[in-house]
Amino acid sequence: MSAATTTNLAQVVEDAAAHLYVWALKDIPQDLRDALAAARGRETSRTGIRVLETIHRNVEIADEQRNLVCQDTGIAVYYCRVGEGFPLHPARIYAALRAGTERATIEHPLRSNTVHTLTRENTGANVGYRVPIVHWEFVPDWDGLDVKCVPKGSGSENMTFLKMLVPADGVKGIKRFVLDSIVGAGGKPCPPGIVGVGIGGSADYAMHLAKDAISRPVGTRNSDPLVAELEADLYELLNETGIGPMGLGGDVTVLAVHVEHADTHMTLNPVAVNYQCWAARRASAHIAGDGTFDYVRDS
Amino acid sequence: MTISYKGSCLAAIGRGGREAWAEMAQHEVAFPVTDPAELLKLRAGDEVIVQGHVIGIRDRTQIRIFDQGQEPPMDLAGAFLLHTAPNVRKVGPGRYEKICIGTTTSARMVRFTEGLGERYGVRAICGKGGFPDEAIEPMQRLGMVYFAIVGGAAALETTQIEEIEEVAWEELMPECLWKFRVRDFGPLIVGIDAHGGSLYRDVQDRAARKLEELYARL
Numbered sequence: 001m002s003a004a005t006t007t008n009l010a011q012v013v014e015d016a017a018a019h020l021y022v023w024a025l026k027d028i029p030q031d032l033r034d035a036l037a038a039a040r041g042r043e044t045s046r047t048g049i050r051v052l053e054t055i056h057r058n059v060e061i062a063d064e065q066r067n068l069v070c071q072d073t074g075i076a077v078y079y080c081r082v083g084e085g086f087p088l089h090p091a092r093i094y095a096a097l098r099a100g101t102e103r104a105t106i107e108h109p110l111r112s113n114t115v116h117t118l119t120r121e122n123t124g125a126n127v128g129y130r131v132p133i134v135h136w137e138f139v140p141d142w143d144g145l146d147v148k149c150v151p152k153g154s155g156s157e158n159m160t161f162l163k164m165l166v167p168a169d170g171v172k173g174i175k176r177f178v179l180d181s182i183v184g185a186g187g188k189p190c191p192p193g194i195v196g197v198g199i200g201g202s203a204d205y206a207m208h209l210a211k212d213a214i215s216r217p218v219g220t221r222n223s224d225p226l227v228a229e230l231e232a233d234l235y236e237l238l239n240e241t242g243i244g245p246m247g248l249g250g251d252v253t254v255l256a257v258h259v260e261h262a263d264t265h266m267t268l269n270p271v272a273v274n275y276q277c278w279a280a281r282r283a284s285a286h287i288a289g290d291g292t293f294d295y296v297r298d299s
Numbered sequence: 300m301t302i303s304y305k306g307s308c309l310a311a312i313g314r315g316g317r318e319a320w321a322e323m324a325q326h327e328v329a330f331p332v333t334d335p336a337e338l339l340k341l342r343a344g345d346e347v348i349v350q351g352h353v354i355g356i357r358d359r360t361q362i363r364i365f366d367q368g369q370e371p372p373m374d375l376a377g378a379f380l381l382h383t384a385p386n387v388r389k390v391g392p393g394r395y396e397k398i399c400i401g402t403t404t405s406a407r408m409v410r411f412t413e414g415l416g417e418r419y420g421v422r423a424i425c426g427k428g429g430f431p432d433e434a435i436e437p438m439q440r441l442g443m444v445y446f447a448i449v450g451g452a453a454a455l456e457t458t459q460i461e462e463i464e465e466v467a468w469e470e471l472m473p474e475c476l477w478k479f480r481v482r483d484f485g486p487l488i489v490g491i492d493a494h495g496g497s498l499y500r501d502v503q504d505r506a507a508r509k510l511e512e513l514y515a516r517l
Binding site for chain 1: 323344346359383384385386387388398399400401402403404406407427428429447449450451452453454455456457458472473486488490498499501502503505506507509510513514516517
């Protein structure tokens with residue numbers, strides 16, 4: 001691996017981050033557009049219909065004017081799948097993602113949301129200590145890199161819940177906690193959105209999985225049939241609560257429920273809920289080891 | 300001034316919405332209001348379009364006013380406050396152009412409601428996601444209304460803001476005190492009215508009853 005290759009790949013990753021951040025904020029994915037249209041089709045409350053039609057109009061205006069769909073440019077979250085043969089170390093990938101986030105924020109310009117968590121002073125261009133946030137997955141026998149950018153707004157992120165259930169609470173306990181969480185959240189996370197649920201693992205890992213779950217396209221199912229069944233059950237239950245679009249009452253409370261799971265300790269039963277708003281911003285890049293790349297919306 | 304609404308926004312509603320909308324009371328209100336009785340015409344669930352001026356305010360702005368005791372350098376009497384921190388471009392000293400202006404979650408800021416109404420004469424607060432029930436009593440007592448906007452619909456909202464007329468406390472960027480001139484701002488839904496009505500309480504009450512039924516099915 002030459003130094004020149006390393007430099008070029010770092011530039012490709014930085015450019016990808018800068019592009020994906022702005023693209024995600026302006027052009028919401030087709031699976032989400034389809035889900036919102038379907039939601040409008042089944043909503044019967046007049047306020048709910050009004051909200052869903054206003055959302056549709058907003059997405060159209062963002063398209064026409066190439067403006068941001070939502071003003072909350074979020075905290076930049078990236079999901080990286082790194083092939084074992086990808087010739088740029090994750091430490092360098094992180095530096096490039098950070099540089100791209102900063103560049104996009106200054107060049108567009110985008111609202112900068114990142115602050116020191118105690119002083120609350122703004123740290124600059126949507127970067128700071130340990131920001132952006134990156135989820136890593138390492139893939140054997142591959143030399144590529146997939147980068148997915150999911151800018152996460154605070155309205156939905158504030159509606160995040162964790163409970164350390166006990167084994168005797170079982171699946172019922174998991175369902176009850178998710179129901180209570182989404183009813184309690186009401187209109188605050190900008191429903192109807194994607195409910196991410198992480199079950200199993202440890203406390204921190206359950207939350208990590210919930211965050212993985214919100215990044216999946218609407219319409220995808222967990223590959224484990226038992227978990228997929230839980231997704232379907234929760235979807236039905238949550239849409240019977242009547243919370244409705246923007247919490248103003250109605251039939252459509254969520255567009256999708258995604259569950260990710262890990263095996264856990266025999267005496268643990270953790271469940272984490274992370275909400276993603278209706279403007280579930282998401283954009284991806286596939287980068288090959290030789291530096292060629294595609295920007296894609298299907299993942 | 301409150302008038303019944305006459306439809307320049309119908310084109311933006313779509314066919315399905317027109318039928319549904321026909322059943323809702325609609326109003327147009329200009330802010331700042333000079334006659335507070337105008338707001339008594341509004342009931343939870345009504346739809347409203349706003350004209351005139353809107354004051355942008357957020358967490359840090361209100362922490363400065365109420366927790367740090369600094370008087371706001373703008374007149375808030377009769378005002379319509381919007382929970383916002385906009386994306387803007389600086390074009391000169393104290394002058395900004397809009398890029399994307401949307402609305403944030405209100406519930407974080409509920410504790411400032413009474414002070415805004417009592418001390419400064421604020422008459423309307425607009426945000427997304429609603430206020431918890433603790434806002435109902437002070438809003439009724441002080442003749443205030445909470446308007447729900449469609450959260451996330453910032454591209455649309457930006458087109459309804461004609462100009463950023465003033466900004467104060469720029470050092471809190473983007474959580475400054477903003478003065479926007481708006482045209483046909485909405486659609487807004489009356490979430491909490493000045494008569495003690497709250498859509499959010501109604502939705503939560505119904506959901507609580509429904510939950511009992513759903514738990515039994517688990």
